Amino acid sequence: MDPRSEVLLRQAGLFGGELLLAGLPADDLLGHLPQAHGWSWHAGEQAQLAARFAGRCYFGVEPGARACEAAVLFLPKSRELTDYLLASLAARLPGALLYLVGEKRAGIERAAKQLTAFGSPRKLDSARHCQLWQVRVDTPPTAPVLESLARHYSLPLSDGELQVVSLPGVFSHGRLDVGSALLLQHLDDLPSGHLLDFGCGAGVLGATLKRRYPSSQVTLLDVDAFAVASSRLTLAANGLEANVIAGDGIDAAPSGLSAILSNPPFHQGVHTHYQATEHLLRQARVHLLPQGELRLVANSFLKYPPLIETHLGPCQTLTEANGFRIYRARAR
Structure with missing residues (x-):
């Protein structure tokens, strides 16, 4: 299991509803969160997820049409991509919760500051050399045009x-x-x-x-x-x-x-x-x-x-x- 997924599952009680997992790893996380669905932009991980969880993961550069009550972004390497992904997710979640999870060496603490554009972020957990942050989207942005x-x-x-x-x-x-x-x-x-x-x-x-x-x-x-x-x-x-x-x-x-x-x-x-x-x-x-x-x-x-x-x-x-x-x- 990816350490970022392990951190999420430490807080599994937060993720019982219709949840969008953006940039999720190709592990068993969807198996632990039966109401969740994924959004992947990595063809290899998408193929693995599709083989194990048919119909539960979308591939592309936009979140897809399926509705969600909350979303988790697995922190990517690029700051510019993080900006786009966070804005794309926050635009769909006015008044709802948006989470960010990532490795410390990937710059999760720096990236968490990008959540301030939408509300007041708070750190929920720190384990496995990863952190989990949460923000309520009080200021939803306009959906970005890639x-x-x-x-x-x-x-x-x-x-x-x-x-x-x-x-x-x-x-x-x-x-x-x-x-x-x-x-x-x-x-x-x-x-x-x-x-x-x-x-x-x-x-x-x-x-x-x-x-x-x-x-x-x-x-x-x-x-x-x-x-x-x-x-x-x-x-x-x-x-x-x-x-x-x-x-x-x-x-x-x-x-x-x-x-x-x-x-x-x-x-x-x-x-x-x-x-x-x-x-x-x-x-x-x-x-x-x-x-x-x-x-x-x-x-x-x-x-x-x-x-x-x-x-x-x-x-x-x-x-x-x-x-x-x-x-x-x-x-x-």
Whole structure:
């Protein structure tokens, strides 16, 4: 059981009615709170919850239509995303109770101050290195429009400027990260066919690929609903069309790919996870055509080449700069 869920269950008497659990972990919490339902924006956690608690968890960037008497937000990493989520929930709960739960190292005490916009928050519990806060929504906000919170910026590329639309919570919100900037400089000579942007974020790489290789089919894949929505906005802002899908890792990708390109993420919340990237390297060959190519950027300290060579083929380092390397390999 996630420690945040354990803290909630210490106060289970507060949560007997129609409760919305926003950003809930994929554990047994819904089993302990039979009248509760969930809202998830993580495709992997959503899939696990849907398998165990069919029909009780909604996936998307908005809370969904189902009514609730109270809500709990599991604190996300991004402050901007927390602002949006709290406002979205508080707008639905005038005069009702809104709870915030999170780990101390994730900044729960700082985040609790964001509750003061709606009323007078109070701390209910502190255990398992987590805290639980409560506020009665005496000052409900207007429901926020997610797209109005987007950050827009332009990238000067060799074939013209690319317009990027970044939503709260998306990796490298409102700016181009160093790794992606390096990868954008090494997109030449890709095989024609079906190209995949794995871990698409705001859609910078996928949109660039579609514009540079217009005759190729391009798919953008991310585990996060806000990244999927952001990628669609970036494509639309540049008059481009591509397939954008939500899925938990490379297993959700189509087969018959001519190339997989990625600036793979290795953070989930405040935790560091390499499993998704390592699984990508192990399974890329299953999704690539013979001689299909994997091209990715990674921190120089990550020991990916042996894994690539074991599961795919000889690994070539195309360049190294600013603590990052670009790797290329072809499926045997």
